[in-house]
Amino acid sequence: MTPRPSARGLGPRHDDRRRTFPPLAPREAPDGRFAGTWWGNAWVDALEDTALDPARLARGRAYAGRGHVDAITVTPGRVVAYVHGSRPRPYRTEIRLRSLGEDGWEDFLDEVTARPDHLAALLDKDVPHAVGAVTGLLPAPGDLIPDCSCPDDGFPCKHAAALCYQSARILDEDPFVLFLMRGRGEQELLAALTRRNAARSAAEASAAAPALATVPARAVLTPPADDSVPRPLPPLPEPLPVPTRPGRPPAFPPDPDAPDPVALDLLATEAAARAHAFLTTGQDAVASLSPWQDAVRLAAAHPGSGLTASTRALYRDLADALDRTPTDLARAVAAWRQGGPAGLDVLETPWDPPAGPFDRARPALLATDFPAFRPWRNRLSTRSLQLRLGRDGLWYGYESDTDREDWWPRGTPDADPVGALSALLGG
Known part of the structure; x- marks a missing residue:
């Protein structure tokens, strides 16, 4: 054949x-x-x-x-x-x-x-x-x-x-x-990376670099003819435009005698983001945070899925530095990812809300066939579910094993308690 x-x-x-x-x-x-x-x-x-x-x-x-x-x-x-x-x-x-x-x-x-x-x-x-x-x-x-x-x-x-x-x-x-x-x-x-890299290089080569204003060196360094007369200096060039996004840190290869590369990458990325925000807005939102809030924010920003070995090491080191446990930090990170500083405040600070939205929440939940909730301060609880009213007017969902006071943030905050509970239940 x-x-x-x-x-x-x-x-x-x-x-x-x-x-x-x-x-x-x-x-x-x-x-x-x-x-x-x-x-x-x-x-x-x-x-x-x-x-x-x-x-x-x-x-x-x-x-x-x-x-x-x-x-x-x-x-x-x-x-x-x-x-x-x-x-x-x-x-x-x-x-x-x-x-x-x-x-x-x-x-x-x-x-x-x-x-x-x-x-x-x-x-x-x-x-x-x-x-x-x-x-x-x-x-x-x-x-x-x-x-x-x-x-x-x-x-x-x-x-x-x-x-x-x-x-x-x-x-x-x-x-x-x-x-x-x-x-x-x-x-x-590798073929896809080669094509993507070639396209990026071509685009960068074709982009015109911004013209930079310069001051001739002779205009500054040439001695004046008459030393008794102050020489006027040319104006300084305009500042460079602020980049559209923060810079990226370099890759830090692992070295047994050097700091943890994950921590270095995290801190370098953080510094670049804060510098960019300050250049564009003139404000540094991080400066007002307490050391604990800043540690929670840093841990919440750590990329990755699941508690990998590097994430566990990061949580352990941050928690030890502030005399907290890794579990405390993990719970606080969940709250931060749920609602930022307001979410962390809801986790850590019970308070007495004024009459109004809090008082109307229980009847609204009962009217939609949800179970009865027990009130305490800004919290409404069942044996395994909880809603907390934040100072920002949003309801935050929490879950715990039945009859255990081990509450963890879950779901998406909502101005409506029914909506927050539906998000908590995945409905």
Whole structure:
């Protein structure tokens, strides 16, 4: 049979969306971690943070450390391997995760090409923190779905945990594997980055640089003919126009003898944003905040999804500096994200509202078939739901486990208590 012309003479075709890695030799880092990079550890954290049984994780770690995981195959949204257990026949194990949509990849490409140092870092197999935080590229708790042919219904079973630990080592060596997991092969992604970078460079080259007013040096430095007569100096040039947005900080590579790169990036970004706001408005809204309010604001602005290892470290350090607990800070961050300074005030300061909107709230809730709420100061509570009236006239939703005074901000503030409760219930 004569082969088709299109196939004649062609060798095996490279599949950019499927990569298989040979079994990894047994190994565990001296500190007990399988990953050596922050993104590799974020991958492990995503599964550990939702694991229901620490004992299964420990056995999975031991399996991975002893090299029980066979070759690992990665395709978009899926990581698959055979894992040897107590039986002679290995188990087919996989971890599934969501692929990024087109909008997510557009955000990723914009983030990388906006910073030449980010592009250079990626080509050097390094992932800057700002790139890793964009568009949910790194998995958050609950993103990784384990599955295994073994009879154990644990979440995860020890075989899936072993696969997750070994996958982190692959991510250490080549972060482009993470991009493949999210849906884009290395060559496909590099081609898109090249096109986007070329288009950006062409646009920047074609943009005319603003003309800068100058003062000739001779007009200032040439001695006057008569020293007794003051020489008039030319006027100073006009200030440069304020940029449309704050500048971006450089990438800070990790160094064991240097400060945390996440903290440096956060502080540099913060300084640029405050400087830009002061140039454009003449005001610094941050200056009036207390140290605690400022710590909450900084933590709330930290990019990322879920409490990754870097986020937990940030929360711990900020809380320790102000003699608070990480839980205090996490609750305050939820309030800040719910309503800014007003939301934090609602969390921390009960007050006695005047008669009017507060008194009308309970009948309005009863009229719409919501359960009866108990009033106390500016709060209306059931056994698990709570509405708090803020000094700004908005109602803020809170939730707690039934019959526990452990209230957490939830939902969107609303001027109508019925609307705030509907947002709290997701209705």
